Amino acid sequence: MAFPRPKPTTMETLAMERANPPFNIRKLSIAMHGSEKALVLKEKFMAEIARHPAFKLSDIHDLSKDELRERTMEKFASMVYFVTTESLETFSLRMQLIGIADPSFWTRFGVAYGLFLGALRSGATPNQLSYWIDKGVLGLNGVIGCFAMTELAHGSNVAGLETTATFDRDSDTFVIHTPHLGATKWWIGGAASTATHAAVFAQMIVDGKKYGVKTFVTQLRDTKTFQLLPGVTIGDIGKKMGRDGIDNGYIQFTYVRVPRAHMLMKHTQVSRDGLVTEPPLAQLTYGALLGGRTSMVADSSNSAKKALTVAVRYAAVRRQFSSGKNEIETQLLDYPIHQRRLMPLVAQAVAMGFTGLRLQVMYEQMTQALDTMEPNDPNLNDILDKLKETHATSAGLKAFCTWACLDTIDKCRQSCGGHGYSAYSNFPLMYADFAVQCTWEGDNTILSLQAGRSLVGAWGGAIKGKKLAPGVAYLNDPAILTAKSDSSLSLSDIQRAWQCVAANVIKKAAEEYVSHLKSGKSKDQAMEICSQSRFIAAKVHTVGYIFRLFREAVEEMDDNEETKLLKTVARLYGLWQIEEQQGYFLKYGYFTAQQIDKVQDYVDKLCAEVRGVAIPLIDSFALSDHIINSPLGKWDGSVYESYFAQVQAANPTPKEHPYFNRLIKPLLDRQNEDMEDPGEAMALEEELKELEEERKEAASSKK
């Protein structure tokens, strides 16, 4: 049936939105991707996976958990070639893209190459590393790894893990053992059905003495038969909220022996005689964590952009209510409230993107500085200070960026009305897949408190006159606490606003902390009691940090139309967040009540301004139809046609009704008499009454 289309069609509408953008989309896109090379590579990766059958995405909503997992393994095989031949930089960009397109697979892949291989890289001696690489860790030809850290009863508290690794001198082995149910390794990605080896975190015990948690490479399955090795019990963790393409499992070890040489000994060594040598300093793991968090900031931006690409395109073509009779209905995007729903989120996604890019550069610089640093380097303290500060800030960034992205996905879903609830809109899967980002690699609330703790420390340094690292240098400015707006609402006014308010909330947390210390609490207790204030400090500091990095990036750019737009976007981000958290700005007097009203007006205006170029701006996010995998966000605007086609393709009518005869027919055919009818009882009552009447009458007639 060929349906006529109403005019203008959704496709025509989207084409009109794209006509004559006031800036160059390609140039804007390059700026957002950091370089032309990064953009070109991304386009290449997108084309590759769009054509690869294992990366088919349109049918993903209707696959069972088992089908998803099997497909994950097909993708795994297709990636081995790249991991063994591409440069790390190129491959990282490829993985970043996979992370947006297919988070389930990304996770399985990350477990093998990020976590398992990462554990070897950071924990193995050079010879140990060579050994495992020879065994086939890179090409998966011999070793498919997983990462067995978390236990059923222990997640965040890694030091509290309860799996034991007891040294047996006679056999020169460690005995890995799960002492009770709570110590069962849990959530282990890849364990359920695809890993041969695990990096097992366990409490090392030598001669009865506990040495804390170390890592032991433990074989789980025979590589020829895939049978579990003796003493290894593995089960499937089953259904999850999202990421069902990865086979998370649980593992219980019952006195499993691993050779002593399979303990990773870069830091702590155990000799043949059971002599334990511990490293002079605690392991320097800042760098490793920083890498993960940096990529999560980028992923938050990218995932938010993916959801927004769908929501904004849909809002441009969806029409609802007309302003007059016989007039064409209004595009959702033309409603001020709809602009309010989406444009600030667009600004936030762009802000997180630039923050991610700059973090990446900082991270690379630091890694290089650390790699080349000598123990007696005169800049050692400076570098370590900067590292510590960035590490703490990145904890807050991980938390607030992942939260912001999760929130964005759900707001985008809601902004598409009922259709956002269809699996084929892809919002449900995006949400379900992304949700875990708020929990893993450190629960967001706990990370926020860590960031807050560091800020309290920085404040302590500032009042002692210590020169602080760049991220918190504003605390060194004695005038910042009492700064006032110059009423311009310019980028510099906004930045000062955030610094003023951040300094005040940090000061509040620090003062609470000190007062609890003075009242006799321990440091840990005092920190716990001021948790809420630490949390607020981290929240405000983090938004200010994102704004500053975004602003710096934009101000370094050439003065052109793209930069002009990005400045508008930066302003929208900064002012919208001020509006969202206006309480602090009023409380610390940076803005007056009248100025806050002006902020609201200005945000309205900026939303309308960004709306004007919303479609070209979204296009610059450069996400293919294959990646966004949502008919509602189709590039050409053929929203309803694509949606209908996908629904039809995914849901063919079965030849026979699956349960009509068993369940529906008996209901429909049921006669009322088939059921005991309370009415029958009532009819009996009537009859009884009639009988009684008759008897009365009979009795009276006898008289």
Next chain:
Amino acid sequence: MAFPRPKPTTMETLAMERANPPFNIRKLSIAMHGSEKALVLKEKFMAEIARHPAFKLSDIHDLSKDELRERTMEKFASMVYFVTTESLETFSLRMQLIGIADPSFWTRFGVAYGLFLGALRSGATPNQLSYWIDKGVLGLNGVIGCFAMTELAHGSNVAGLETTATFDRDSDTFVIHTPHLGATKWWIGGAASTATHAAVFAQMIVDGKKYGVKTFVTQLRDTKTFQLLPGVTIGDIGKKMGRDGIDNGYIQFTYVRVPRAHMLMKHTQVSRDGLVTEPPLAQLTYGALLGGRTSMVADSSNSAKKALTVAVRYAAVRRQFSSGKNEIETQLLDYPIHQRRLMPLVAQAVAMGFTGLRLQVMYEQMTQALDTMEPNDPNLNDILDKLKETHATSAGLKAFCTWACLDTIDKCRQSCGGHGYSAYSNFPLMYADFAVQCTWEGDNTILSLQAGRSLVGAWGGAIKGKKLAPGVAYLNDPAILTAKSDSSLSLSDIQRAWQCVAANVIKKAAEEYVSHLKSGKSKDQAMEICSQSRFIAAKVHTVGYIFRLFREAVEEMDDNEETKLLKTVARLYGLWQIEEQQGYFLKYGYFTAQQIDKVQDYVDKLCAEVRGVAIPLIDSFALSDHIINSPLGKWDGSVYESYFAQVQAANPTPKEHPYFNRLIKPLLDRQNEDMEDPGEAMALEEELKELEEERKEAASSKK
């Protein structure tokens, strides 16, 4: 394998939390349920479904969409007995419980009895209603109904629906037709595979004239064979975010004829000759909408309580980090930040519960007043005013309560760390099922704006000296705009705070509206431009309204320990929300910056206080283990054992690995030589160099 358990066990911990509560849990529970009768009925319903095989819930996460739907139909059959024999009051309570336990089934049931039967009740003449009841609408023995309103391109704008119903005088029928793809009926619950008839909303056309949207009962399938009737095309909408147990479908009509008598004619009539009689006044539909919204407020409270029951019990037994060496780890619930994460949400759920109860009473009173009202009733205007106000307020309540609940579910999930991401925690399904509440029965944002529009109107009335309906009567108080806190942070101080701030934000919205009118905008345009301020007005008014209803309920209670606790909870709710929205309180000067700091301290304190009785308080929500369906929230605290048992039961190890031979073995067995190695190319270069060297040497030796 019998594992030893660490001491104290999670079960012992939960038992300790329950020892000696300072109030009577049963009495508190009765207060929360409105009456002892309601609580006893709920317990009866819970016992019934816990024992009914169709209501098995523990395996629900691993059922396919098709299996879920088949089970829905089993439940449907089991409910017919109750719907035909129970009083409406009892049955409504039963449905409320089903709504918490099993939202998918609730929806299928609601489509038949709420929407389809509701459409008949509100739109059919008495004879039409009898006709359909005789046909079997109540017992499903002859008619299984669905509700065909929404179209692919039209949701919120019902007046804009495009399906046509054209009167054909010759055959005395209406011709129902889908003119183009966008007019396809979409999301129609029950259409895909279980309905025989639909209440179809279509544009009525008689003699070429359009009369707006009317309802036509249209048969979809033969009741004997279940084959689609001629001209009816139906397809399955497929996977959704949640509620996959209901078979949503699409319907396209191609010139389908229905008898004229199947148009519902209570309001508009069409005679045999095609004479159209329209009702003198627009349909009074306030009442019907109000009922749905009232039940959504109750459902928001109940669903939030379900999530919180799991999260709070888990937080009581989960331990993480110890404060000293060899000390037992701390219960999550003892961390101030964890109290902050959950206790305000508990208070909010309780507040919404009392609001729902009071709304229900108001709704029943109004329905009665409307039913008995005569056209010349002297109280007519008062009643209508009150109805209109409650109708507008209920729009805001629906929006902000469903948002609050959705937010609560996800915060509860996150508060359980990684385990919250397991399907078996039940949070993923709770979230996915509940999410649609923010969209259907009016998109939350649009409803908020409707509430805001009404508040702007109320303000206009207030400044003209009109006596307002109870919900907005505070706008009549001339002193409210400039009220100040008496620093007590008492319940009355809090209530005044909300009224002061609500009055100010409403005034702001109203003034913006008037200024746009003065600048020449139309009423609709002016309303659109001040959307953001209207939204804020609705948000603040609604929280204040919830707080007021909660407070009123609590202050009417006897003075006892349960009431004392509820007052603490009310205070926590009111103050926490002040903290969340502190900007308005500072902006309008109700609180000073110092007082706001006190609010934060007080919220900390109240969180700790409520934490002290958190487990007994949660127990008073009276939700069975079957209903909450989450091992993490088991009543007896056997969290890990139950979780492990459920994971094992749901995921038996398959006899054979499903894809080892096809996908994993080839990877593991692959020799490095199997892949083209760029290293080979490099070896060739070396060889070439060697050859060149040799040639050179040979050449030089010749010299």
